[in-house]
Amino acid sequence: MKITNDLIYLVGLWMGDGNKTTSRLMISCHKNVVEKIVEKVNKVEKFEYSYKTDTIIFKKSTKLKTKINSIGIEEIKKYPKHFLAGFLDSDGAVLSPQNNNKDIFNLKKKHNYEKNGIKIQFYNTNKYYLHLLFEILNKLNIPFKLNSVNKCGEKIIIKNKICNVNKIQYDISIRTAAGNYVLATYLKDIIFKEYAKKRIERYIIWYRNLYYNKKLPIVEMFGGINGEGLSSGMPQYFVRVFGCSLNCPICDTKYSLTKKKRKVGIGYEINSKKFKWTTIEDIIKQIKKDGYDNICLTGGEVTLYSRKIGALIAFLKEENRKITTQTNGTKYVVSIFKLSDIVAVDIKTPSTGVKSNNNIIKKLRKQDEVKNLIFNENDIKFAIDINKMVKERNCSHILQPLDINGKDLKDKYKWLVEICLEKYLDKFYNIKILPQLHKFVWGYKKRGI
Numbered sequence: 438m439k440i441t442n443d444l445i446y447l448v449g450l451w452m453g454d455g456n457k458t459t460s461r462l463m464i465s466c467h468k469n470v471v472e473k474i475v476e477k478v479n480k481v482e483k484f485e486y487s488y489k490t491d492t493i494i495f496k497k498s499t500k501l502k503t504k505i506n507s508i509g510i511e512e513i514k515k516y517p518k519h520f521l522a523g524f525l526d527s528d529g530a531v532l533s534p535q536n537n538n539k540d541i542f543n544l545k546k547k548h549n550y551e552k553n554g555i556k557i558q559f560y561n562t563n564k565y566y567l568h569l570l571f572e573i574l575n576k577l578n579i580p581f582k583l584n585s586v587n588k589c590g591e592k593i594i595i596k597n598k599i600c601n602v603n604k605i606q607y608d609i610s611i612r613t614a615a616g617n618y619v620l621a622t623y624l625k626d627i628i629f630k631e632y633a634k635k636r637i638e639r640y641i642i643w644y645r646n647l648y649y650n651k652k653l654p655i656v657e658m659f660g661g662i663n664g665e666g667l668s669s670g671m672p673q674y675f676v677r678v679f680g681c682s683l684n685c686p687i688c689d690t691k692y693s694l695t696k697k698k699r700k701v702g703i704g705y706e707i708n709s710k711k712f713k714w715t716t717i718e719d720i721i722k723q724i725k726k727d728g729y730d731n732i733c734l735t736g737g738e739v740t741l742y743s744r745k746i747g748a749l750i751a752f753l754k755e756e757n758r759k760i761t762t763q764t765n766g767t768k769y770v771v772s773i774f775k776l777s778d779i780v781a782v783d784i785k786t787p788s789t790g791v792k793s794n795n796n797i798i799k800k801l802r803k804q805d806e807v808k809n810l811i812f813n814e815n816d817i818k819f820a821i822d823i824n825k826m827v828k829e830r831n832c833s834h835i836l837q838p839l840d841i842n843g844k845d846l847k848d849k850y851k852w853l854v855e856i857c858l859e860k861y862l863d864k865f866y867n868i869k870i871l872p873q874l875h876k877f878v879w880g881y882k883k884r885g886i
């Protein structure tokens with residue numbers, strides 16, 4: 438069966454419902470779309486159309502459901518927006534305050550998002566649709582959690598009667614406020630039920646108000662080419678935050694460090710001439726003005742400012758920017774690691790004199806990359822162990838020469854390539870050996886490239 442845009446439009450508004458012959462499907466749409474839908478749907482099922490409300494109602498939608506189920510999953514995946522609208526229409530609470538699901542339909546009551554938190558919940562017992570929903574959330578890089586709510590064989594009380602649960606019910610919840618924001622902005626144009634739409638719009642305003650004026654300590658912002666890893670040579674806009682949780686002796690951006698290393702979670706009180714407190718709104722304005730699509734968030738260390746960086750990423754995603762985040766691998770922050778398009782983790786080798794949390798590699802995705810700075814053979818042996826973990830995640834692994842003196846980069850790179858090819862090639866899976874391109878060209882001291 439070939440999918441046309443019109444049919445997908447129809448499916449999207451309805452899917453997730455319609456098992457019973459009494460089930461109804463309501464579709465709101467623009468008048469000019471109606472005629473096309475009428476033509477297609479007439480062959481499948483009878484419906485009523487109200488010119489007053491621009492709404493189509495299918496009184497018996499079982500046949501329609503059978504037809505839709507015959508569409509291949511690969512084809513469905515091409516149209517995630519429409520299908521997601523379908524899920525939300527009938528299968529779950531949209532943007533309901535945590536622990537207070539009774540309020541889902543109560544628009545009069547003011548939600549206290551800050552106090553109660555927020556989560557988007559989906560309920561679905563149909564694994565076919567559940568699989569689609571996973572695909573969609575993964576595609577958007579939105580962190581979520583799957584819980585089984587009621588298990589087979591459990592007894593629950595419905596309307597004062599004890600009932601047996603005969604199938605497992607799943608509850609998918611989005612794990613971060615930034616993730617909720619990304620999904621909310623994605624959904625806002627395609628949700629058709631007024632109560633859901635209003636709730637989404639209210640959440641978007643609340644989240645923006647909370648984070649737009651928060652400030653980050655910004656060392657520098659500039660456009661240039663990325664000199665490291667798989668993005669080498671790619672024009673990117675760099676946003677560098679101040680402070681780091683490691684303070685490596687070999688750090689090449691010492692101007693972004695405090696004298697003492699910064700503890701994760703602490704750091705809003707600092708003041709220095711080395712950076713400027715800049716609101717998230719101003720950062721976004723500057724990025725828009727300078728016109729870059731690819732953004733690199735770097736430091737210092739971005740995970741020191743986990744929620745603010747999560748919010749910045751969420752806002753940048755709304756602007757359709759592609760985000761690469763560089764981190765030193767000391768802390769896993771779900772919103773940063775999941776919402777970024779690429780996470781580049783610098784796992785510290787023995788020669789750097791500091792340690793990362795190597796277990797972070799277990800959480801990386803295929804598109805992410807691990808970097809190791811190599812100074813001697815001991816570092817290569819360390820990287821071989823790291824490579825085993827990288828292989829399991831199927832992400833990229835980059836070896837980069839560490840030139841402590843800042844004078845011998847070419848020689849160091851040559852040595853690293855030769856020794857890897859001669860002695861260690863069979864020990865590595867899918868490795869890349871790359872120098873820092875910008876240092877080759879502009880040397881060590883130049884900033885803002």
Ligand code: SF4
Binds near residue numbers: 681683685691
């Ligand atoms: S982790 Fe990176 S930014 Fe932090 S001190 Fe080390 S090299 Fe510098």
